[in-house]
Amino acid sequence: MLQKTHSLAGLLAAESVVLYFNEPLISWESAALLMIGCLAGPLADIDKPGSTIARIFFPVSALLRFLKIRHRTLTHSLICILGLYFLLLPLPQTYLWASLLAYASHTLLDLFNEQGVALLWPLRMKFRLIPKFLAVKTGSVTERLIQIFLLVSIVLLPIIIR
Numbered sequence: 001m002l003q004k005t006h007s008l009a010g011l012l013a014a015e016s017v018v019l020y021f022n023e024p025l026i027s028w029e030s031a032a033l034l035m036i037g038c039l040a041g042p043l044a045d046i047d048k049p050g051s052t053i054a055r056i057f058f059p060v061s062a063l064l065r066f067l068k069i070r071h072r073t074l075t076h077s078l079i080c081i082l083g084l085y086f087l088l089l090p091l092p093q094t095y096l097w098a099s100l101l102a103y104a105s106h107t108l109l110d111l112f113n114e115q116g117v118a119l120l121w122p123l124r125m126k127f128r129l130i131p132k133f134l135a136v137k138t139g140s141v142t143e144r145l146i147q148i149f150l151l152v153s154i155v156l157l158p159i160i161i162r
């Protein structure tokens, strides 16, 4: 999936947290949470050389490459999400859940991609939620439709919830 798609999913995840914790949508706190969602959404692709997020966090992506950590393995795995949960545990609940759910939204979206995800890394087995012939190709019309769905959800969710 494209970074734009992951940012939208991360934003939707963070917005859900803002609404769940009854934070006013127009506030510095919510702005920070939504920004975190936008950044945490594409963060797992730090393992993909050449991706924007890998260029932003070059030392980490270089380290992953040095350690021969392949794309859609460690950073997309359940063990990484669990590790992130414990790492973020000292943060206030809103920051913990906005960051974690936005990060996990990445793996969830990639599970619809045709290459699949090594969800149980270090096991090499790749998982996909739908059969390969239905899987979403990166940059395809289907991915564009997913982006539109996410965007509409981001706009409508606060109206429906409140």
Ligand SMILES: [Zn+2]
Pocket: 001, 044, 045, 072, 076, 106, 110
């Ligand atoms: Zn990915």
